[in-house]
Amino acid sequence: MRILEIAPGALSWSIIAFFVVLAIWKPVYCAVLIIVFDFYWIIRTIYLTTLLLLANRQLAKQRRRPWFRACQKIPAWEQIYQLVIFPVYKEGPDILRPSLEALRHTHYARDRMIVVLAFEERHGPAREYGQILAREYEKTFGDLLVMFHPDRLPGEKRLKGANATWAAKRSKEYFQSRGVPLERVIVSCFDADTCVDREYFGCLAYHFLTVPQPHQASYQPVPVYNNNIWYAPAFARIIETSASFCQMIESMRIEKFVTFSSHSMSFRTLVDIDYWPVDMISDDSVVYWKAFLHFNGAYRVVPLYTTVSMDAAYSSSFFKTLWVQYKQKRRWAWGVENFAFLVSRLLKNRHIPAAVKMRRSFQLLESHVTWATWAIIIGVIGSLPMLLGGRFFAQSAIGYNLPRITGLLFDFTLYASLVWIVLSWTILPPRPKDVPWSRNLVMAAEWLIVPAVIVLLGSTPALDAQTRLMFGRYMEFSATEKTRKVV
């Protein structure tokens, strides 16, 4: 297991070290590899931007569709229960109320919605928060269950997954006591700040009722960070919008698609796979791999082209925001722990074809290693042969052409960012009245800082996470700071 934990970090560092050593000893070879990588990245950017356009077209088309009306045409819809779990740590009513209001205004039968507010018992004001919200929303939904997760249960770490699992187990008892078959329950696990689109549950139920083998699928909406996006600093907006874009692109690559953040799935399946992990930070993706292994590879993620909106992570000052963003991205990058989890279990599984095992393991490893290295290779290592190659390299044709080709890549990134600017506008919420019109221009212009942001917050947090895992310095879950100017 330790070898598998070491592998991604070791591979990332080896790649970086290899390039640095090559830049010193064989700058021409290094330049050749960088040019190959640059060319690959240009092709990849075109490919991914086209996928983004396709995903955006789907989102534009499907988010306007009256899903609940479509859902009502399917007779079985009335038998479906929506279980919505909000694992809460320190968030108070100011964060939770908009999420519950979004549920209240959703186009779905609210009497079929069971909402669980899963507080952490160790957080002092949790009971008070629970009482306030229970009073306000007790008759809004089919039922509102306020639960308090006891601290330090055996085998658990202080993680979101542990809280969600505890809430799911109590919910199972709730449904069984009422004689509701678990097959008829769809569970959605949302971050405390998640505000669903009005058609989310209609869309979810429709897909659940229409896709083949609905219990062998997770349902992934497009996460957007619109709750406070107009008030977030420029680089935080870019990072969060890029995260949304990444998810949209992933939604087009179905064979690689893995659950991320707020998502939904069959409650029966969740119970069968023994819920979310209670000792791993990346519970949102590990739950997918658990289901994947449980069904011997016959498990998939169905993209829902509807949005769930969350808070963009930012704080009171520039550097604090930078730190908050860095920590959040490092936590996301901690998903690299999935590699050891998956491979160790794949080795024991005899039912999944070897080709599938190899492909999924490689895809997972490649995505994390690429995440940790690509921005460093392009932004930093790309210029090393020029700096370290000496006079002979500078006078060579490749030494002359390398900065031109690297410059071409950056120019190309800027052109591509024009597409991203237009697309980012399509997922933006309406501008609040207290935000000046000029912010529109700022939001367009801020994409020019993409090259700087991707070097700073692109690879570094991922490399940090992999290095920590490599040395066995396991991360603790730290909830992202929620800052809202307007609720």
Next chain:
Amino acid sequence: MSADQKIRTVLYYVSVSVFLVGLPFILAFSLSYKFDRRSFKFTKTGIISVRSQPPGAGVTIDGERLADKTPLSVTELLPGTHSVTLELEGYYPYARDVEVEGARVSRLEKVILFPLRPDIQQVNKERISLFWTDDARASVYYVNQDENLVYRSDLEGNRFEQLCSFTPIAPLPRKWEISPDRTRLAYFNQRQVGIVELPQGKRKPVFPNTVILNFPSDTINDMFWYADSYHIILICRKRIVICEAREGAGPVTLVNLAKRNSAGFYDPRSDSLYFMDSQEAPDGNTYDNLYRLEMRNRVYPFTLPDFITLKGLEQRMNLLDWRLEEKKDGKKP
């Protein structure tokens, strides 16, 4: 499979194909290889990087005019010597043979094109005989030796004005120099020094006429203003003297020179006099050396007019240790 997934599959294979087909060409271009369609082979070539000042010059290589202007890179050149010509209208053409090596860059990046008809302007507005600039290159001073007039303007010839008149000396002055505070102008020939008070705004000159100092016993080779703008240092044939810039002032000898017609200069920043002189060494030979005489005295005659006296200065120049004695007495040096 949905329509989007079909598009994606096609796009994926197109991307892979473009990468695989394009990569050899990208690498060949990077390494400066040229693809020969006839022989279907890659040939090693070189690059010439051309930059010119001003940019925008047309480039001809081996008699073939290129469409692009400087700065540019000419790629896919076969190894060997190539003649490069740069042409820009209104400028002299530039031509050079450049040696090109395979997979190497030959740089022609320091080319300056000089204009055919330089933009020459007359700076002075009156007849002049000679000119010089001040140390700060802020002003130009002109002398009309026929009419004994001094003019001044900025470097562009603007604010051209008559500064003063002066008394001529014969033979004609060898050098003209403005005092550091720009209030006086001194000029000299072998035997005489002339000093003219320059007008300062509306203030009238202190000296209504030119002061002429005569030095019949020695030949003046060079002259400098002392830092206080009140004394002048004269490098003479046999000695170096300092003299007040006033009517009837007598010179004080700073150094008697063993070497005749020695060179020297005064540096007002360090208040030091540098001069060349010869000295006999223990081996019996005479060697020339450069000496530095620290004047160690900054005087401001306009605020402390009586502080410096020639006698005191002479004592200091003789390196007497009077400062320490005065400090012991508690007096200000």
